[in-house]
Amino acid sequence: MASIIETEGLTKSYASGFKALNGVDLTIEEGEIFALLGPNGAGKTTMISIICGIARASSGSVKVAGHDIVRDYRGARAAIGLVPQELSTDQFERVIDTVTFSRGLFGKPRNPAHVEKILRDLSLWDKRNAKILELSGGMKRRVMIAKALSHEPRVLFLDEPTAGVDVELRRDMWKLIGQLRETGVTIILTTHYIEEAEEMADRVGVINRGELMLVEDKTALMKKLGKKTLTVVLAERLDAVPAELAEWQVTLKGDGQEIEYIFDTQAERTGVSSLLRRLGDLGIGYKDLNTAQSSLEDIFVALVHQEKAA
């Protein structure tokens, strides 16, 4: 795969002297969905703003589709569609007009067929003549995406696409992002919702205090850093965890019907077989066993925690 965005040594110090980004090197491959995860104030918006040419880096460089964001701003910017966190569009304007106008801003010739396609893809065609203020929150967000796609960008930035939306709408948005990817658009999203990265992303970058702590393939990351939970479904319920199981630090779940044991998949000894042997020695029978991978959330919390401790 070819890269579509390359940042090198990206650093941003605000006028206050605060360093919001500190030497970020990142390459985004064309066609992938990349999730940038980080706590509040980590530097996500700062990073997007610099890549999109809205803010200037203090040092370092950004290339978008081969165009330097400073020396060839127009070329770089034309390759980018940005869906900002906040809705920013004239409330009294009609849907079709605002999308058509956005396209014009990039100097692209009128293309009603393209605008129609976007509106249809985003299920906004029936609402094309509605004023923005007449739309639901979810529709307004989709209008923002339609605007960002109006000039046929190769990369779409979504800054917290589902912040503050209900679960159903969030799922719709995920589906939509998946469909957009099918069209070949590279998608970069920032999010606080780990499940969003887990659900959507091909690769994940974790940023904290202006530094990119890791960039990794999502599944590899979950495997590498993840822990697993073993649930032992007991033949008979227990009132308490027997003292003989203390070394595994198991917990009793499901009203005493299950024992839960968390283990490190990478450890030389996971403790699983010794735990099962001990259960056998104690005459504790079980009906079923299952294991589950821990979530990206656990990984993320552990990472940020580790860094704080350091």
Ligand SMILES: Nc1ncnc2c1ncn2[C@@H]1O[C@H](COP(=O)(O)OP(=O)(O)OP(=O)(O)O)[C@@H](O)[C@H]1O
């Ligand atoms: N114009 C500015 N002047 C000074 N400091 C700023 C400015 N803009 C952002 N910052 C600081 O830079 C840091 C990174 O902010 P940024 O908005 O990039 O974080 P974020 O990761 O997007 O956070 P959130 O998830 O809360 O949106 C924060 O500490 C913020 O206070």
